[in-house]
Amino acid sequence: MTLSAKQLSTELAKIIDPSFAEAIVASYTEMQQRFFAGDWQPSELDGGRLCEAVARATYELDSGTVTHSQLPKELCEKLEDEQNLRTHKLDPKARRHIARCIMLVYKFRSDRGSVHISPEYTANEMDSILMVHAGKWIFAEFLRLAWNADRKVIAETIADIIQLEHSLIHELDGTPLILDQKVSAPEEVLLLLNHAEGHILPKDKLTQLAKNNTPKSVGTAISRLTASNEIRTSGVAGELALTPKGQKRVIQKIIPKLNK
Numbered sequence: 001m002t003l004s005a006k007q008l009s010t011e012l013a014k015i016i017d018p019s020f021a022e023a024i025v026a027s028y029t030e031m032q033q034r035f036f037a038g039d040w041q042p043s044e045l046d047g048g049r050l051c052e053a054v055a056r057a058t059y060e061l062d063s064g065t066v067t068h069s070q071l072p073k074e075l076c077e078k079l080e081d082e083q084n085l086r087t088h089k090l091d092p093k094a095r096r097h098i099a100r101c102i103m104l105v106y107k108f109r110s111d112r113g114s115v116h117i118s119p120e121y122t123a124n125e126m127d128s129i130l131m132v133h134a135g136k137w138i139f140a141e142f143l144r145l146a147w148n149a150d151r152k153v154i155a156e157t158i159a160d161i162i163q164l165e166h167s168l169i170h171e172l173d174g175t176p177l178i179l180d181q182k183v184s185a186p187e188e189v190l191l192l193l194n195h196a197e198g199h200i201l202p203k204d205k206l207t208q209l210a211k212n213n214t215p216k217s218v219g220t221a222i223s224r225l226t227a228s229n230e231i232r233t234s235g236v237a238g239e240l241a242l243t244p245k246g247q248k249r250v251i252q253k254i255i256p257k258l259n260k
Contacts, residue, residue, distance in 0.1 A: 005029050005161055015146050016057045017066050023053035028139045029161060035132045047131040051106040054142050055079075058098055061145060062090045072106045075099075090145060098141050105134045168258055169195055178212055180258050185213040185221035186230075187254050190242065193231060194250045199242035200234055 003011065005025050012021035031046035055072040059065065062079060063086070076099035078086065088095065109131065136158065143154045168191065170177050176195050178188050188210045193199050201209070203222065210218045222240065225231045230246030233239065242250075 003157055003161060008157065008161055012146060016060050019068070020053050020057040020060065023049065024057060024139070024142065027053060028135060031132060031135055035128055047105050047135050048109050050135050050138065051102045054138055055102050058142060058145065062088050062095060064089070072102050076103050094145060098138065098145070101134060101138050101141070105131060105138065168255065176209060181212050183212050183258065185210065185217040186225055188212055189218060189221050189225060190230065190246050190250050190254060193240065193242040194247055199247070200239055202238050203240050204238065206240060
């Protein structure tokens with residue numbers, strides 16, 4: 001059964017504190033959405049929020065105790081319980097694995113400076129890749145523990161929730177499709193470049209992927225976006241790359257407009 005984010009929150013709220021359920025689903029979907037949009041720093045901040053919510057919810061599953069104030073470090077130490085001083089409902093290996101992954105993500109984003117303003121910190125794609133994929137494992141493992149469901153069901157639920165929430169682009173077998181048929185040619189070009197690995201695509205491939213506009217209008221859009229420095233040619237003949245100016249337009253203007 002396909003679940004929206006709201007429906008998944010409602011299902012989890014039958015098992016754990018409703019505020020934890022809402023925070024887990026909201027932080028995970030937001031983290032994925034911003035990563036897909038190429039906005040790295042929110043991925044890291046949402047990773048921290050996901051860790052806090054999952055740590056508290058897992059502790060509730062394990063102990064039956066609800067806490068809104070304790071942070072992941074203290075809760076993960078209680079979950080691991082190396083000296084076996086506590087009574088537990090969850091399997092020792094399950095507790096240990098999820099606790100250690102939570103602390104990996106939580107400590108990493110803190111060390112990188114994303115918790116506090118740091119002159120040495122710049123959000124980047126590689127850091128966010130770690131956060132997003134580790135966050136996905138944490139989310140999936142928590143669903144397995146909370147639901148006691150089959151891994152295939154959980155994988156399908158995770159895929160569905162992101163497809164439903166991140167409704168601008170659908171990717172199938174590595175081929176992206178902009179779902180809004182009213183998207184303008186410049187918007188479609190920028191969205192496709194933003195979605196592409198390294199934010200680079202061959203011009204012919206870009207024209208082929210822009211299904212909502214004619215090749216002529218895409219060609220005109222490419223010329224205008226190049227003139228405005230929102231895209232540029234790369235070092236490889238025939239390739240086009242998204243510039244920071246173009247990415248800023250995608251994140252601040254195009255995505256909010258199309259998500260309304």
